Amino acid sequence: MNLIERYIMTGIRRLVVTIIGFLIFIFASYSAQRYLTEAANGTLALAVVLDVVFYKVLIALEMLLPVGLYVSVGVTLGQMYTDSEITAISASGASPLRLYSAVMFLAVPLSILVTLLSMYGRPWAYAQIYQLEQQSQSELDIRHLQAKKFAINNNGRMILAQQIFPASHHLNDALIYTSSGNKTNVFKARIVDIVDASPTTPAVMLHSGTAYVLAHQGSDDNEQIYRNLRLNLKPFDQNPDVKRKAKSISTLSHSRDPADIAERQWRESRGVCAFLMALLAISLSRVKPRQGRFSTLLPLTLLFIVIFYGGNICRTLVANGALPVIPGVWLIPLLMLAGVFILVIRDFALLEKIRR
Template identity: 65%
Template sequence: MSLIERYLTAEVGRLMTMIVGFLVFLFACYSSQRYLTEAANGTLALSVVLDVVFYKVIIALEMLLPIGLYVSIAVALGQLYNDSEITALLAAGASPVKIYKAILVLAIPLGIAVTLLSLYGRPWAYAKIYQLEQQSQSSLDVSHFQAGKFNTSDDGRMVLASRIDKSESHLYDSLIYTRSDDHTNVYRAQSVDVVNAAPTSPSVLLRTGTTYTLDRTGSDDQMQRFQNLHIDLKPLVQTVTFRRKAASVVQLSHSSDSADKAELQWRQSRGVTAILMALLAVFLSKVKPRQGRFAPLLPLTLMFTLIYYGGNLGRTLVANGSLPTIPGLWLVPAIMLLGVMLFVARAHAWLKRKL
């Protein structure tokens, strides 16, 4: 690697480290605030918040790493153009190819890392998050319940207790709200014993109270008093989105569902898209002397917006069958590659006229 390539790689790499670190910090703070709020509301155990935030950061790296490199190239090269350093290098006989090589030294390893994250890290992290959330939200583990507040779960169940004995999994002066397609059930009991806290088969024993069954399709409402009542609560069922995001590459590749194919193509194309984004940033970061290093940020922002929403739109179209799987989501990287080739051809045509 030549001195010029090492210099450019160091400039972009240093800035990328700072930007990615800052973005990870902001994302972790945002996620922490969100899940701490859920923990405060009793919908998530406080002990799993840090774990969930960690897995969320792993998922976000798939997007944060390419963004960090993309912005770093724009700012670093924009500064070099603004200071006429790139002009001086080209005037001294340096080839524009050295700039491309320097960027590719960073972009190719990053693209490989993003591909691995997308194919394996992202589904693994999603599976861990869903497992933690299901155990915390669907189970009757009262360790994260709060007295005097409605403790809710994703299936619509709410539990309210005036006092909680967490060591014995015992609730006092409790109200339990559940719902099904046709009925709403409200249980009021002086005390509740958690018989089974497992997410797959939660059940409780209610002592001395009243149950209300409300018919949501008619007027067949019922009230019943009881001394001891054992009820099995509805477990939290994994959604289709749950299974797809946490599914392995092998599972998606053997699926005939168009949404699964869209998810697989999304994962496979992330690394290639990151590399092409970096090359596009090289061409879009060019500014005239004294124009300002932040001048290319507007076209770069517009380009990133088109790439991001183009990818999401392509995934939606493939998922609902409006766009065939060939080319599918690879249509966006193909257009990006065409743009890179046009920029390269234009740059070399300009260089030949200068020579």
């Protein structure tokens, strides 16, 4: 490795560590605030908040690592253009490929890491989050119920109790609200015994209360007074998109569902996109002397927005069957590759002008 490549890599690497560390801190703080709020509201067990934040950060690395390298390349090379260092390198007869080779020394290992995270780390983290939420968001888990406060899960089921007795697993003066199909059920009970607290088969025994069935259409409402009533509640069910994100790559590979194909292509293309983003940042970093290295941030930001939302739109279109699976989600990486070729040709053309 020559001096030029080492010099460029040192500047980029130092900034990459700073930016990625900052992004991880910001994202972790935001996630912690969000899930601590859910824990305070009784919809998530406090004990699992740190675990969920860790898994969320692991998932976010798929995006944070490419963004960190992308911005670092643009800003570092932008500073070198501002200080006329790139001009001096070109005047010495060095090929523009020296810039690309320096960036690729960093981009290749980072892209491999992003690919591994996307293919294996991300689905594993989603599976862990799903399991933790399934265990903690059952409102029958008396450990995180709070007296005189509604506990809500993702199924829209709510429970409110005036008194909670964890040792005996029962509630006093409780109200349970459920909604399914075309009716809403409201159960009011003097005492509620938790028969089964598992999130898969939750069940309670209601004593001395009233059950109300409210029809969403028509007038088929009724009221029932009971002494003892066993109530089997609907288990916690995660969002289908989250379940798909937790599927292994082998499962997705054997699926013919367009949504599964879109998810597989998304994972497979993340490392390639990270690599191409770093190469695109080389040309976008070009600024005039003394213009300021941060002047590159606007074009870098605009291109990132196009890549990010373009990828999400393609994934949605493939999942809905509106876009053929070939090229499918790979449409954006192919366009990025074409852009890299065009910009490399432009760099060589500019080099010829400088030499003349």
